[in-house]
Amino acid sequence: MLNKKNLNKIPKMKNINHIYLIGIGGSGMGGIATILAKQGYKVSGSDIYSNFIIKKLSLLNIKINLKHDAKNITNNIDLIIVSTAIKNNNPELIAAKKLNIIIISRGQMLAELMRFFYGITITGTHGKTTTTAIIYKIFKLFMLDPTFINGGFLKFSKENAYLGSSKYFIAEADESDKSFLYLNPIINIITNIENEHLDYYQNNIEILKKTFLKFIKKIPFYGCIIICIDNIHNFNLIKQNKNILKQNIITYGFHKEADLQLYNYQQNGYKSKFFLLEKKKNISLEINLNIPGYHNALNATAAFAVSSYMGLDSMMVIKFLKKFEGIERRFDVLGYILPYQKIKYKKNIIIIDDYGHHPTEINITINTSRKIWPNRKLVMIFQPHRYSRTKNLLNEFIKILSKVDKLFILNTYSAGENIIKEANSKFLTKKIKELGIINPKFINLKNYYDIVNNIYLKLKGNEVLIFQGAGDINHISSLLISNSIKN
Template sequence: MFSKKIFNKIPKMKNINHIYFIGIGGSGMGGIATILAKQGYKISGSDLFSNFIIKDLTLLNIKIYFKHDAKNITNNIDLVIVSTAIKNDNPELITAKKLNITILSRAQMLAKLMKFSYGITITGTHGKTTTTAMIYEIYKLAGLNPTFINGGILKSSKKYAYLGSSKYFIAEADESDGSFLHLKPIINIITNIENEHLDFYEHNIEILKKTFLKFLKKLPSYGCIIICIDNIHNYDLIKKNKHLLKKNIITYGFHKDADIQLFNYNQNGYKTSFFLLEKKKNLYLKIKLNIPGYHNVLNATAAFAVSSYIGLNYSIILRSLKKFQGIKRRFDILGMLFPYKNINNKKNIIIIDDYGHHPTEIKMTINTARKIWPNRNLIMIFQPHRYSRTKNLSNEFVKILSKVDKLFLLKIYSAGEKFIKNANSEYLFKKIKKLGIIKPILIKSKNYYIIINNIYSQLIGNEILIFQGAGDINNISSLLMKYKFKNKKINNQNL
């Protein structure tokens, strides 16, 4: 059972004062930097570009360098935290090693912060960020004042990290490079397991599943595993290894064998409802959400399960889920505009920004949009993310991207990866065009206003315009909404 009276202050690290982050602008890195700054440590760091996280960090008097330079690493730095995106030849990392400064990965630092807390981690290919946010908001409404670190910004509070005063520590855990094995939570949620980041796992999903199993085995005997068995790999993982996992296990989903079984999913515009049966307690509840999507029903159920497990009041859980506003860049409706070609046309264009960069996520985005607006044309601007992902999932990308009414393909966002042949936007363009379902449009320019003009000039109204991807595509959608064209084309003077 939960307790509001038990408070836990994360102990300060001995002989550590100044902490430097290499790659501080990532959501996970920025969240940890925020928590440590709030604890009183001196924080500084570097990144190549500014973003909303860096702007937030500067408000905490954190010094940030916009270049990875060996000169930034000085003898007065006691600890260096390194992002997973940083390569071994990084000059700051090399200098830190020469100066014998202690170096930790992001996950190792997160593990240190969580060590003395009641850790709740959320893992899986999709849904981690939204589920983490839902749990945080439930616990917050219940008066538990938890600490949390997330991969996205909550719309309600504009937070992605918060230093609470209770024992509860809620964090999104990244499986992309196996670093989540450093974490030792008490409760872990697995939303799903899919073909993602397999370049790290020898292109073998069975190795990825074994890594998840290794992680689950590390939970204490009094811990709890909460897992969605609608996902075939989750179901297989639990079915084959339940005898090895001597912990509490709670399964959820629409599957008939789920401990928390779902029924009657209904999407009415932007609102969602479904029924939930908690079998062990013979409890039947109706859940209402103000965010759309089948996937969010599953995310909400995971949040319900972890809240019910520690004994939170059901009315608080349901109220929090109904109030949940969502995460920025997750099916984020930015607003609307009118087409350029006919200024008298009253048929508007709805603009959506979505972070999804995996075929399954894109499928959910498309299905949700079709469900809400069945009579509108669906136009997608897609920016592929990483050469490795594009190569590994090219057939899946071609299939799902062909399901929109019109597709614009932007240049691939490499995320620091080296070029791989037949794994870029041009390759997807040729494959989709050859399939013959739609006629894709390839935009080769990287200039934001040229991209917007190319797209905007072809809009006629009554459309859903979805900016899809995890790279810098949100800069384009933000620019579009900033000017809204005022019924004229954007130009250099507007910028």
């Protein structure tokens, strides 16, 4: 029987009592704050606005300042953790340096939290948040009580971090700023590698691939690399380096060379089914999921691979996979619009909230929606995330966004970046219009209510309304679904 008192065996950081997180409202930072608070440290922090994460942290008696101010940094703080989004001119960061307080990055802190655990990490451009969550759910249902930090919130428990009592630590490992190189897991999954966050890699995907190779080389010889070879970069990474990798390697995917090969994928509404050939055992297994999409079949297979490698009963794993409900903001069906009393025909409109902000992710959302609701029009409200991403992937965005029936583009969520005129929302709208497939509308509004009203009046009924993006667009979708619309 697991006993949470066993956590006392994990040594606390000597001379570290009060920990302050700058940018505490981010998903990764909030998860770290949660674990630290549960471990008994005094935790506080700051951000520039309140959100769901900050409200949850407040319930743990974590003091949060909604302003970055040098006065917040005092002599009784022993350690500062800094989000990747924080710039060098941040007043709190400057004040911490003047007081000679130890300053570390989010990635460094995650590595320290994982140091005394059996680490299982999930990396990749897409799918790592869902895959991490599925593995966590399986381990929980097997009563293994793992510690867990993720970039998204689970639907069944509304959590993105949990301090368990066992030796297992399951975490999403972020390649976006190279911070995954701080980690030393025993098992790592690579879902895929694509053109993303290349500003950290000299705009060169070859450097990104070399960094992934550097990371998986850190897996110990008794550890395991689990990798999807449907992705060409993953396939080549393993094929070209198999002789120098001493770890166990398990490949998965629809690819005919995969150790765990998916086939005969079927989708019925929001549910899906596929078969999995375990070539080593020469057996075929039927897997049913309550989440849709080829991508989620792959995510589930990665989770199956970890569980199987850990010696968990395969039939129980399959049973538990079916129990996974999904992640908030990952193809999250919020419900239906409640129509105005005076406009009866505006009804039966399905609202989807999706975090995807890369063309590949958006394409998956569109294709999955078409498959589930083939007779409905697709209306997408897209909020670009970062000017640099729009600039680097402009042609891909133009092509993919033209696949919906109606498109509204909001102002770019900058994430602290400077404006790039040839990559702003107005420019993106213009380029999509020039392609000539659809006639997108740029909504140059900032007030959520105004945006909601503007969109609502253009809906006709029998549509799927997709709110797409990684910024604050979810506030607009939640406002619409709650029917808080000005008459």
